[in-house]
Amino acid sequence: MSDTIVIVGAGHAGGELASALRQGGHATRIVMIGEEAWLPYQRPPLSKAYLSSGGRVESLYLRPKTTFDAAAIEFIGGTRVEAIDRGAKTLLLGNGERLAYGRLALTTGTRVRRLTGTGAAEAERASNFHYLRTVDDVVRLRNQFVAGRRIAIVGGGYIGLEVAAAAVKCGLQVTVLEAAPRVLARVTAPEISAFYERVHREAGVDLRTGVELRGFEFSPTGDVVTAVLCRDGRTQQEQSVPVDLVVVGVGVVPNVELAAAAGLEIDNGIVVDETTRTADPDIVAAGDCTSHPNAIVGRRIRLESVPNAVEQARAAAATLCGRARPYRTVPWFWSDQYDMKLQMVGLSQGYDRLVLRGDPANRSFSAFYLHDGRVVAADCVGRPKEFMLSKRIVAARAQVSAETLADESCDLKTLVPPPEAAAA
Numbered sequence: 001m002s003d004t005i006v007i008v009g010a011g012h013a014g015g016e017l018a019s020a021l022r023q024g025g026h027a028t029r030i031v032m033i034g035e036e037a038w039l040p041y042q043r044p045p046l047s048k049a050y051l052s053s054g055g056r057v058e059s060l061y062l063r064p065k066t067t068f069d070a071a072a073i074e075f076i077g078g079t080r081v082e083a084i085d086r087g088a089k090t091l092l093l094g095n096g097e098r099l100a101y102g103r104l105a106l107t108t109g110t111r112v113r114r115l116t117g118t119g120a121a122e123a124e125r126a127s128n129f130h131y132l133r134t135v136d137d138v139v140r141l142r143n144q145f146v147a148g149r150r151i152a153i154v155g156g157g158y159i160g161l162e163v164a165a166a167a168v169k170c171g172l173q174v175t176v177l178e179a180a181p182r183v184l185a186r187v188t189a190p191e192i193s194a195f196y197e198r199v200h201r202e203a204g205v206d207l208r209t210g211v212e213l214r215g216f217e218f219s220p221t222g223d224v225v226t227a228v229l230c231r232d233g234r235t236q237q238e239q240s241v242p243v244d245l246v247v248v249g250v251g252v253v254p255n256v257e258l259a260a261a262a263g264l265e266i267d268n269g270i271v272v273d274e275t276t277r278t279a280d281p282d283i284v285a286a287g288d289c290t291s292h293p294n295a296i297v298g299r300r301i302r303l304e305s306v307p308n309a310v311e312q313a314r315a316a317a318a319t320l321c322g323r324a325r326p327y328r329t330v331p332w333f334w335s336d337q338y339d340m341k342l343q344m345v346g347l348s349q350g351y352d353r354l355v356l357r358g359d360p361a362n363r364s365f366s367a368f369y370l371h372d373g374r375v376v377a378a379d380c381v382g383r384p385k386e387f388m389l390s391k392r393i394v395a396a397r398a399q400v401s402a403e404t405l406a407d408e409s410c411d412l413k414t415l416v417p418p419p420e421a422a423a424a
Contacts, residue, residue, distance in 0.1 A: 002100035003028045005320060006091060008081050008258070009107035010034025011043070013287030013309040013316075015062045017105055020317035022071040030073045031099065033091075037078040038135055039065060044306060046138050047159050047249075048336050052166040054142060057135050084262035086280055105316055106259055106270060106278075106285040110252035110304060115154070118215035119229075126218065126225045128245040132159060133252070141247065147171030149244040152228045154213060156183035158335045159249030161196060165337040168203050175206040175241050177230055182209055187333075189348065192367055192379055195360045196337070203338060210234055216246075252304060254289045267291045269302035275324040276316040284319055286312040295328045296395060297347050297376075305333045330395040343387040346377030346394040355405045358383070366390065368405045375400055392416045 005021060007014045010032050018032050018040075034040070041060035045051075050060065058064070068075060080094035084104070091099045112131040115123070123129045130141045151167050153160045156178030167174045176183075182193035183200075200207050210233035217227035217240070228241045254269045264278050265271040269291030276284040276292070287309040291302045308331060315327035332345040340363055351369035358365030364382035368375050368390070374397045378390035389412040393400070396417045404410050 002089065003102040004100065005030050005103050005105065006099060006101040007032040007105045007107060008091070009109055009255075009287070009289075010036065010038075010040050010075065010077070011107060011109045011287065011309065012040065012062065012306050013107035013109070013313040014105075015040025016310045016313035017107060017286060017317050018068070018073045019063065019071065020314045021320060022073065024317050024321040024323070026317075026321055028102075030071075031076065032073060033076045033079055033081055033093075033099075035078070035080050036134060036136070039063075039068065039075060039077070041135065042306075043133075044334075044336075046135065047132055047162040048166060051132075051138055051142060051145070051163065052169045060135065081258060084258060086262055086283075089282065102282070103320055104280075104283045105320070106283065106289065107287045107309075107313065108255035108258060108270075108285075108289045110254050110288045112248075113251040113253050115213070115248055115250065117213065119218075122218065122222065123216045123225055123246070125223070126216075126246075127223055128243075129225050130245065130247045132163065132247060132249060141245070144245045145170050145172065149173070150242060151175070151245050151247065152177060152241050152243045153247045153249065154228070155249035155251075156180070156207070156209065157186065157249060157251065158184070158333075160247075161200065161337055162335060163247050163249065164200060164205050164207075165203070168205065168338075173206075174204070175243075176200065176208065177211045177213065177228065177241070178207070178209045179211060179213070179233075180209065183207070187344070187348070188379060189351075189354045189367060189369070191354060191356065191360070195381070199338065199340070199363070208232070208239075211239075214238070252288070254302060256289060259285070259289075267300065271300075274326040274328065275319045276312060276327060277319060277324075284316040286316040292327065294331070295326075296330045296397075301331075301347070303331050305331065307332050330391060332391060340382055341384070343380045343384065344377070345387065345391045346375075348377035348379075351376060353402060355402045357386070357406055357408060368400075370400075370402065373399050373401075375405070386412055389413060389416055 040062045083092040112133045150173045152175045212231040214229040216225050230239050256266050259270045260266045270285040288304045294301045311329045335342045348369040353370040355368045366386045367379040369377040380387040
């Protein structure tokens with residue numbers, strides 16, 4: 001019987017899991033399989049610096065090839081896993097070969113949510129229509145990132161706004177079309193949305209919210225999108241936005257089909273316990289594709305973030321090495337737009353009070369989300385020190401008055417509970 005550990009998925013979680021296995025003392029064969037040809041690389045720069053400035057793909061690698069080679073981690077790139085045979089403990093690969101495993105790690109990540117509706121299929125075949133998820137996506141897009149061109153970005157979430165900032169930097173004329181009444185509506189309070197809308201408009205972005213996508217216009221040959229058609233949800237006025245290129249960023253969906261076909265439980269992600277185990281004792285899962293219990297927020301969640309992928313991968317490696325430990329990291333995220341870094345910790349859904357610390361007009365402030373007087377989340381713009389303290393405050397669900405949080409003369413260090421209080 002094989003004692004090989006096979007990792008399906010070569011993103012942040014897969015790369016970290018492979019390295020953590022070796023660091024944890026796992027001595028037998030490790031194989032990592034990825035659908036892309038590239039070794040595990042950083043995705044966040046794709047919509048930020050890498051899009052606007054370029055560079056070699058290798059500069060994005062989590063670790064150089066020599067590091068994986070030295071650790072005897074085998075990488076099979078450009079290969080899709082078609083099926084898992086849990087009984088025989090084998091994988092069917094896209095090239096028809098079968099690979100045996102002793103234990104299996106699923107780090108299959110997510111894929112872009114595609115548009116549906118009038119003209120969507122035709123638009124996807126156009127040479128100037130883009131989704132943004134992979135290095136290859138960025139290479140195709142960057143060739144059209146030319147100063148003076150008109151770009152329409154469908155979606156006002158992290159990706160859409162980061163692409164907008166990169167496009168402004170490169171001198172393009174930018175229009176952002178968001179279906180919701182405000183940008184970042186899924187992850188921030190209205191006050192934070194208003195701040196970012198103002199920042200983008202001041203940078204020259206034509207930002208439209210409450211917009212319904214209606215379709216596209218094409219060149220006579222049909223291979224180029226020439227305009228995006230939409231409707232203003234408030235006035236019901238039909239609009240046509242002339243474009244030279246289109247980028248769509250309307251979220252992602254977890255890659256769970258492989259696990260589902262193998263009979264593993266799915267609940268908005270591959271269901272795992274707090275040590276990353278699935279219902280199959282020989283299969284763990286980690287990263288954006290998993291639904292896991294989170295002690296901080298008190299419910300099962302699926303997170304789309306690099307910190308989650310890394311920390312959960314380390315927990316999975318510990319489980320596979322026989323030293324299982326609970327994964328209980330507080331969720332946190334970040335976004336770079338223009339010269340500002342937004343750092344977010346916790347999940348703000350269900351908050352009943354928002355407290356601002358500092359003046360958003362100065363582009364440096366923090367926002368604290370409270371529920372029943374306890375701090376459940378925080379957004380920090382240009383305040384990295386406050387963010388680090390906020391992580392500890394949120395992890396402890398500290399009870400703090402709104403007046404104290406808003407008072408900048410109050411040192412946040414004094415609000416961080418001692419370790420024994422946080423544990424309680």
